[in-house]
Amino acid sequence: MRISRKQARDGLTPAPLFVLVEPQMGENIGATARAMLNFGVAGLRLVRPRDGWPNPKAAATASGASIVIDQTDVFASLDEAIADCQYVLATTARRRELPTAVLTPDAAAAALKERIAAGLRCAVLFGGERNGLASDDVARADAIVSIPVNPAFASLNLAHAALIVAYEWSRAAGDMEIDAPATTPPAGREDLHRLIEHLEAELDAAGYFFPLEKKPGMARNLRAAISRAGFTEPEIRTLRGVIKALARSGDREEV
Amino acid sequence: MRISRKQARDGLTPAPLFVLVEPQMGENIGATARAMLNFGVAGLRLVRPRDGWPNPKAAATASGASIVIDQTDVFASLDEAIADCQYVLATTARRRELPTAVLTPDAAAAALKERIAAGLRCAVLFGGERNGLASDDVARADAIVSIPVNPAFASLNLAHAALIVAYEWSRAAGDMEIDAPATTPPAGREDLHRLIEHLEAELDAAGYFFPLEKKPGMARNLRAAISRAGFTEPEIRTLRGVIKALARSGDREEV
Numbered sequence: 117m118r119i120s121r122k123q124a125r126d127g128l129t130p131a132p133l134f135v136l137v138e139p140q141m142g143e144n145i146g147a148t149a150r151a152m153l154n155f156g157v158a159g160l161r162l163v164r165p166r167d168g169w170p171n172p173k174a175a176a177t178a179s180g181a182s183i184v185i186d187q188t189d190v191f192a193s194l195d196e197a198i199a200d201c202q203y204v205l206a207t208t209a210r211r212r213e214l215p216t217a218v219l220t221p222d223a224a225a226a227a228l229k230e231r232i233a234a235g236l237r238c239a240v241l242f243g244g245e246r247n248g249l250a251s252d253d254v255a256r257a258d259a260i261v262s263i264p265v266n267p268a269f270a271s272l273n274l275a276h277a278a279l280i281v282a283y284e285w286s287r288a289a290g291d292m293e294i295d296a297p298a299t300t301p302p303a304g305r306e307d308l309h310r311l312i313e314h315l316e317a318e319l320d321a322a323g324y325f326f327p328l329e330k331k332p333g334m335a336r337n338l339r340a341a342i343s344r345a346g347f348t349e350p351e352i353r354t355l356r357g358v359i360k361a362l363a364r365s366g367d368r369e370e371v
Numbered sequence: 372m373r374i375s376r377k378q379a380r381d382g383l384t385p386a387p388l389f390v391l392v393e394p395q396m397g398e399n400i401g402a403t404a405r406a407m408l409n410f411g412v413a414g415l416r417l418v419r420p421r422d423g424w425p426n427p428k429a430a431a432t433a434s435g436a437s438i439v440i441d442q443t444d445v446f447a448s449l450d451e452a453i454a455d456c457q458y459v460l461a462t463t464a465r466r467r468e469l470p471t472a473v474l475t476p477d478a479a480a481a482a483l484k485e486r487i488a489a490g491l492r493c494a495v496l497f498g499g500e501r502n503g504l505a506s507d508d509v510a511r512a513d514a515i516v517s518i519p520v521n522p523a524f525a526s527l528n529l530a531h532a533a534l535i536v537a538y539e540w541s542r543a544a545g546d547m548e549i550d551a552p553a554t555t556p557p558a559g560r561e562d563l564h565r566l567i568e569h570l571e572a573e574l575d576a577a578g579y580f581f582p583l584e585k586k587p588g589m590a591r592n593l594r595a596a597i598s599r600a601g602f603t604e605p606e607i608r609t610l611r612g613v614i615k616a617l618a619r620s621g622d623r624e625e626v
Contacts, residue, residue: 151531153524181524264541269408269436276406279531280538286519 129289132205132228133159133237134278135197137253138244140166146177147275148242149184155282156289160188161197161239194241194253202236203228206257207277208249209270217259221280224261225288240281245274303349311352311359312339318363384544387460387483388414388492389533390452392508393499395421401432402530403497404439410537411544415443416452416494449496449508457491458483461512462532463504464525472514476535479516480543495536500529558604566607566614567594573618 134152139145139162149160162169169190178185191197198204205224206216219227228238241257243249254260263272263280272280316335325331347355389407394400394417404415417424424445433440446452453459460479461471474482483493496512498504509515518527518535527535571590580586602610 147528147531150528154520154527154531156521179526179528263538265409266411266541271434272409273402273405273434276402276409276531276534279534283518283535283538286521 129156130232131157131159131285131289132232133161133201133239134282135161135163135194135239135241136165136244136274136278137163137194137197137241137249138166139242139274140245142167142171142173143177144245144274145171145188146174146179146181146185147273148278149174149178149181149188151275151279152282153181153184155279155286157282157285158184158187160184162188162190163194163197164192165190166244194256198239198241198256200237201239203231203238204241204257205239205259205261206241206249206254207261207263207281208243208254209262209265209272216254216257218262219259221261221263221284222288224259224281225284227259228285229288242274242278300348300350302346303352307349307352308343308347311347311355312342314356315342315359318359321363384411385487386412386414386540386544387487388416388456388494389537390416390418390449390494390496391420391499391529391533392418392449392452392496392504393421394497394529395500397422397426397428398432399500399529400426400443401429401434401436401440402528403533404429404433404436404443406530406534407537408436408439410534410541412537412540413439413442415439417443417445418449418452419447420445421499449511453494453496453511455492456494458486458493459496459512460494460514460516461496461504461509462516462518462536463498463509464517464520464527471509471512473517474514476516476518476539477543479514479536480539482514483540484543497529497533555603555605557601558607562604562607563598563602566602566610567597569611570597570614573614576618 134148134157136145136148139148145160145162145165152158152160165171167173169188170185175182175185189197205219205228224240228240231238240261241249241253243253261281263277265272315338319325325334389403389412391400391403394403400415400417400420407413407415420426422428424443425440430437430440444452460474460483479495483495486493495516496504496508498508516536518532520527570593574580580589
């Protein structure tokens with residue numbers, strides 16, 4: 117799906133830059149770009165991408181996130197890539213012998229939001245597929261972001277790590293929406309009551325409540341089951357039609 | 372990285388099943404399996420996978436999540452795939468004309484956690500790459516999960532959608548950890564004070580504070596900059612060595 121640059125930018129607010137340090141596979145760079153734009157992050161920088169840049173595989177995997185891919189900047193060193201950044205986070209899975217603070221992704225997103233709101237240019241660093249960030253790279257960061265994972269299967273795909281950080285960023289920034297339909301609310305209790313009365317009347321006519329002394333309990337159980345479902349007004353109309361149709365069919369059979 | 376089944380299972384608690392309905396690309400099935408296991412979800416079911424099953428591309432992309440891939444069950448219909456499930460969520464991006472409740476991923480994870488704690492078998496449905504879930508599939512769900520995305524670039528990759536739900540599930544379940552090192556705390560103020568005194572003494576000797584009436588302000592600014600950094604005790608030792616080395620080198624130059 118191709119979208120216009122204007123469309124893709126609509127509603128994008130200032131966001132952190134994502135910096136991939138020595139990424140290897142174009143597919144992962146493209147998947148990262150797509151994941152970023154899904155969550156409103158458009159600025160991508162690459163440090164020494166293994167297969168050069170531009171990379172046709174990255175463009176293919178980006179699935180329309182061309183405003184990210186087309187404007188990706190490439191740098192010869194991490195220092196150049198973050199020269200203009202005022203707050204830098206490093207994502208890493210492995211233990212580090214560094215005194216740098218370690219943040220969960222949601223805490224990192226909150227830290228980024230605070231600084232971006234104050235006008236600071238922020239970057240999040242991601243290491244390459246093989247080894248992640250080198251300790252020398254991590255030492256350049258203000259804090260570490262660590263994604264809590266299954267300790268027995270902790271190796272996160274590069275684009276997946278970027279996706280989690282972008283997702284938490286968009287949650288913190290609060291500018292994404294779920295495309296929730298204007299949900300039809302449950303019907304009022306009067307409609308529900310009429311449905312149940314209708315059903316009971318037809319069941320009475322059909323001789324369902326037998327023996328008769330058990331009717332109060334049977335009716336109460338039916339009412340409880342039907343009340344719990346949260347039927348909407350259109351659904352109640354449908355169900356009354358259903359009851360009518362079944363009762364009519366019963367009449368026919370008795371003829 | 373291959374890990375043993377036992378390792379990968381260690382620490383896995385009951386989790387929702389993920390059901391992919393008519394998935395197309397093996398790569399996406401594999402990436403989904405990897406993302407699931409990263410966040411402690413191991414049960415994968417497929418409904419009519421386009422390229423059959425097993426799928427070598429899925430196994431390759433799963434990057435070691437073979438306990439997920441090897442135990443994936445395949446079904447001919449969604450109804451069979453969820454026959455034993457007691458609570459079913461449907462992930463969908465598009466608007467639906469259904470009165471089904473729409474949950475954000477974190478609300479969905481909380482709903483899953485509550486039901487799984489009560490012993491219910493839960494499933495989360497994901498549609499295929501082209502069109503997502505059909506409305507007929509969604510009508511089988513207790514609630515819809517909608518991932519809040521950039522409205523101008525809303526098309527989420529299948530594995531990315533699964534990743535977000537698995538990530539939120541693991542956050543709600545609370546059984547994942549970040550591998551945070553035992554962070555060295557900042558040094559006590561006495562160590563910091565001695566560092567600053569040492570620095571000031573050497574700067575005095577070097578004639579740095581000039582003119583002398585400006586010394587209090589200059590010293591105060593230096594103290595503020597150094598105090599803010601949160602140096603640890605080993606870092607302070609390092610810095611005192613640095614000061615000593617610089618001062619010695621200054622002595623030499625004057626000879």
